[in-house]
Amino acid sequence: MSVSRFSSCLAAQMDRFINLRRLSGTDYHSQTRLLECFDRFLTQQSFNRPPITREITDSYQQSLTRLAPRDLRASEYSHHREHTIEFQAVFLALSQPEATIVPLLCSFSLEDLESDKDYIHEMAKLLCDLAGSQGRQVGFIASVDLAHIGPRYGDNFRPHEGTLAQHLRADSDLLAALEECDARQFIGILRGERNERRICGLAPLYVLARIFEGSAEGRLLHHSHVTVDQNDSFVTFASMAFYRKA
Numbered sequence: 001m002s003v004s005r006f007s008s009c010l011a012a013q014m015d016r017f018i019n020l021r022r023l024s025g026t027d028y029h030s031q032t033r034l035l036e037c038f039d040r041f042l043t044q045q046s047f048n049r050p051p052i053t054r055e056i057t058d059s060y061q062q063s064l065t066r067l068a069p070r071d072l073r074a075s076e077y078s079h080h081r082e083h084t085i086e087f088q089a090v091f092l093a094l095s096q097p098e099a100t101i102v103p104l105l106c107s108f109s110l111e112d113l114e115s116d117k118d119y120i121h122e123m124a125k126l127l128c129d130l131a132g133s134q135g136r137q138v139g140f141i142a143s144v145d146l147a148h149i150g151p152r153y154g155d156n157f158r159p160h161e162g163t164l165a166q167h168l169r170a171d172s173d174l175l176a177a178l179e180e181c182d183a184r185q186f187i188g189i190l191r192g193e194r195n196e197r198r199i200c201g202l203a204p205l206y207v208l209a210r211i212f213e214g215s216a217e218g219r220l221l222h223h224s225h226v227t228v229d230q231n232d233s234f235v236t237f238a239s240m241a242f243y244r245k246a
Contacts, residue, residue: 124210144201150233183209
């Protein structure tokens, strides 16, 4: 999506955005399963490159570190080359230059969710509870994309227009579940597919749906794709705004 299109999709929503942001991104650099689920969750290092961000919100970070059942700093190095929040950080710098962020890298698979569900659910609840105890409004942003299809991602076929249409339709089911903030339906769809479409946003989107479940509803703003190589491999993506239920 172009910067102008991204801005036009979200500019109308920015009056609803607020001072503190949790930016949740997929961890693309996980090299070992010894570091589980949320160990790439926090970094102690401040983001000291104005105007992109101003500071890490110390009170929230300290509360997470203290209350979480596991060490959330076990893999700080994963933040070193992480790219999933770059676009969102630039957008916030433009639209909300005084915003502060806490970057959260979520990394778990369908199998991890089966074996470690209680921990993942506990962390989602902790995020939700802490958001309500900060004395100011809190926003959540999930920085993700959806399907990854084609030879670039391991498929033995070259995608065509029918392939694209098929995956955009399949995305629509996931997006409908997210609009309802229905984490169970969202993950049920991916289980049925065995995540063969490589939805890399599985972890942060599931956590986001758990946080918002019962209290918010989503509105789809844009849904599209980008072709990434000469073999017509593509990635699908969407933007969605969430509103508190009346």
